[in-house]
Amino acid sequence: MSESSTTDTKTSILDAAEMLFVEKGFDGTSLRSVVAKADVNIAAVHYHFGSKESLIQAVLARRLEPINRERLERLAALRESNGKGELQLEDVLRALFEPALRLAGGGEPGSNNIVRLIGRIFSEPSHALQLFLKDRFRDVFENYTSAFREILTxxxxxxxxxxxxxxxxxxxxxLCDRERPVILSGGxxxxxxxxxxxxxxxxxxxxGLRAQSTGGK
Amino acid sequence: MSESSTTDTKTSILDAAEMLFVEKGFDGTSLRSVVAKADVNIAAVHYHFGSKESLIQAVLARRLEPINRERLERLAALRESNGKGELQLEDVLRALFEPALRLAGGGEPGSNNIVRLIGRIFSEPSHALQLFLKDRFRDVFENYTSAFREILTxxxxxxxxxxxxxxxxxxxxxLCDRERPVILSGGxxxxxxxxxxxxxxxxxxxxGLRAQSTGGK
DNA sequence: GTCTATAGAACGATAGAC
DNA sequence: GTCTATCGTTCTATAGAC
Known part of the structure; x- marks a missing residue:
């Protein structure tokens, strides 16, 4: 838990893994390429994280925790400031999207990459990872679903x-694809x-949310 | 090119690879697991496809070719039947979505899976695969973009x-996630x-397409 | 066109010294 | 907490017999 003046081993492993996961995917990234990029020993990964699967979850948790915490805080703030008034759809959408999108333009080096990783995790085939994510997103999902249900009565x-x-x-x-819009729009x-x-x-x-119902029950 | 009364080696490799790519991803699927599922020899993969990368592209091409051909045919049919009339947005959207969605409910065994694979390929990190896809989707993209531009003047x-x-x-x-809607909606x-x-x-x-502009230039 | 056998490399993980 | 050394496995790919 002690602060170091330079980047410590654990953090440099997380940083290197994060960048490589974005570029190559989880299965496409070997621990050996991670330790090479982080300039640490292969054994350090197992000492600090235990396994590759645990490293993946640690990389994701580091970024998802502040994002999802801010999402909940902003939704709570919207409810408070509105008193008994109704929530506005656009406000709720901004509260949901902005904490993740802001990382793309953020100051931290490498933060540009993690946004793409966050966008991709929902389509990852690993069952273990899906369970991990389900747990991490439960509060956000439940609170925002309630909010949208109140608005779209x-x-x-x-x-x-x-x-x-x-x-x-x-x-x-x-979040996932930060090149396609630029390319297909010609800049x-x-x-x-x-x-x-x-x-x-x-x-x-x-x-899309406000479109007329297709006439379902 | 000869027709066989039973499924031939090449087809059984494609079928097995397709199913495993859906479940495990491209990097997470080994050729050994493919040949085990297809009940063929490991050398047969290299004989028929040359490499794992070529097998991936063959699996995708087999499904994408008829889908994208039908998309182009349906758009052309819409233009023809309308004479000089304007295209209807919903008609164009159905022409774009339905050829892919229909595979999910189609008769072929395993066709249920490929839909998820098609949805996931856009977020694959492999550069080689992205180039392959760009080539496969060029005609569809250009024709449908023109159509949407005509409608959303x-x-x-x-x-x-x-x-x-x-x-x-x-x-x-x-296309990608065929479980989440059921789970999060409680059936x-x-x-x-x-x-x-x-x-x-x-x-x-x-x-979403018809929403009022945010006031951009 | 299909097989066996194997090359040659890379993988995740661990033991044990320091 | 970090290192070297290595285990045992799995990988893609190929050579050569049939």
Whole structure:
């Protein structure tokens, strides 16, 4: 727990693993490539983390914990500031998206990468990882689902849950792929502008959530 | 090129690889597990496909070719049947989504799996695979982008391209994850109903594409 | 076209000295 | 807490018999 003046072994392993996981995926990244990049010994990984699977979870937990904590805080703040008033859809969407998107434009070196990793984890095939994520996202999911349900009162359950799913898809895809919008737009889209990405995503998702029901029960 | 009364070696390798790629990912699937499932020899993979990378591309090409061909045919049919009339947004969305979604409810054994694989390939980190896909999707992308541009005439370029990106996100996520909607809705959503998935996705995306511009240039 | 056998390298993980 | 050395496994790929 002691602070070191230079980056310690544990942190440099996390940093190196994070970058390589983004570039090569979890299965495509060997512990040997991690220790080479971090300039530490192979045995240090097992001493500090125990196994590759535990290292993966540690890399994710380090970034997800502050993001999901801020998401909950911002939703609570929205409820408080509104008193008995109704939540506004765009406000809730910003509270959900911004903590993750901000990392992309953040100051920390390498933080640009982790955003892509966070977007990709939902489509990872590993069952162990899915269980880990289910646990990490439970509070955020439950609180935000309640909030959206309060706002979209007239939407049938069927439509509501499908649209929550589509919303997650648009968000994950946006976090995941930071090149495609620039390329396919010929440079019109600017993924480096946190404000632009956030407002565009909010507008699209809000439009999708508010669309007329397809007539389900 | 000869037809065999039973499934031949090449096809059984493709089938086995396809299923394992879905379950374990590309890097997480070894050729040894493929040949074990296909009940063929390890050397047969290299004889028929040359390398693991080529096998991956062959697995994808087998499914993508008919899907993307049908997408182009359906868009052309829409243009023809409309004469000089305007394309309808929902019609174009159905033409884009349905050829892929239909595989999920299709008759072929294993076709249920490939849908998830198709949804995941866009977030694969391999550069070689991304180049392969860019080539396979070029025609579809160009034709459908033009069609959407004709329909959404009043949308600024900035908003337009971002929304195309978000649309792909919703679609890929839907193809990718065939369990989450059922779980998070408590069984309300039915991913086995091809009609339900298609119409829900079309309604959400159409709503997002039609949302008011955020005021970009 | 299918097989056996194996090359040659990389993998995750651990034991034990310091 | 960090190191060297290494175990046992698994990997892709190929050579050569049939």
């Amino acid at each position: 007239e939407l049938p359950d069927l439509d509501f849950y499908w649209r929550i799913h589509f919303m997650l898809g648009a968000m994950c895809h946006t 019109v889209c600017d993924v480096e502008s946190q404000h632009e990405v956030l407002e565009q995503l909010v507008a699209f998702v809000a439009g | 009043e949308l600024p370029d900035l908003d337009f391209y971002w929304r195309i990106h978000f649309m792909l996100g919703a679609m890929c996520h839907t 309300v959503c039915d991913v086995e109903s091809q009609h339900e998935v298609l119409e829900q996705l079309v309604a959400f995306v159409a709503g």
